[in-house]
Amino acid sequence: MMVYEQIAGFSGARLCTMGFFDRNRKELVERGLDPNRLPPGQYLTDRFPVLHVGDVPTYQPGEWNLSVGGLVDQPFTIDLDELRAMPAVTLTFDIHCVTKWSKFDTTWTGVLVRDLFERAGVKATASHVLEHAEYGYTTNIPLADITTDQAMVAYEFDGEPIEQVHGGPVRIVVPHLYFWKSAKWVRSLELCDRDVPGFWEKNGYSMYGDPFIEQRHWGD
């Protein structure tokens, strides 16, 4: 398995008696930021690390589409133009990767997942969602966590189309869970009546992934 990870500027070296993480947290306070925004065991970066398994898809935005299916009344498939025609939200939030970087105030534009689900008509038996992305990446999430007023199918970052390395043309963004729950290059959302482990979840990562209580692995 090939995991591509680019975390510039992080060496983990101890430059003084204080460890990297303590120093990073101290700098955050000095910058006037609320330290409670940084979950335990995380460090703040101003960069935007790129992290994924395998290759970056090479398709053109016109070739992309998204299916909503599984336990819904009206399964449908939507292309990028149709997605862009839906009511959009632009929201700013902090993101947290299980490899310990956090980034504050990232701004995304897209459609709330719950608006897509409303169109599909979620059956009463649905309790979880499996996000399916290009090349077979999957991640599982409770229905309630992907239908918040923040969870979105995003097509812009900082007012520009999402770069392909960051999941463009379209990715999921669910800010309150570790960022592996936010599938890049998302292609379908499957409503399920049980919690089915996705790619990292099968490999020992938490079924839920709350960064504020460090639910990194099974049993956390």
Ligand SMILES: Nc1nc2c(c(=O)[nH]1)N[C@H]1C(S)=C(S)[C@@H](COP(=O)(O)O)O[C@H]1N2
């Ligand atoms: N399709 C796909 N989505 C993915 C991943 C992946 O490997 N494949 N990695 C996840 C992980 S672990 C993280 S931290 C974020 C990274 O997003 P970024 O590269 O835009 O920072 O994407 C998530 N979504």
Ligand SMILES: [Mo]
């Ligand atoms: Mo991650």
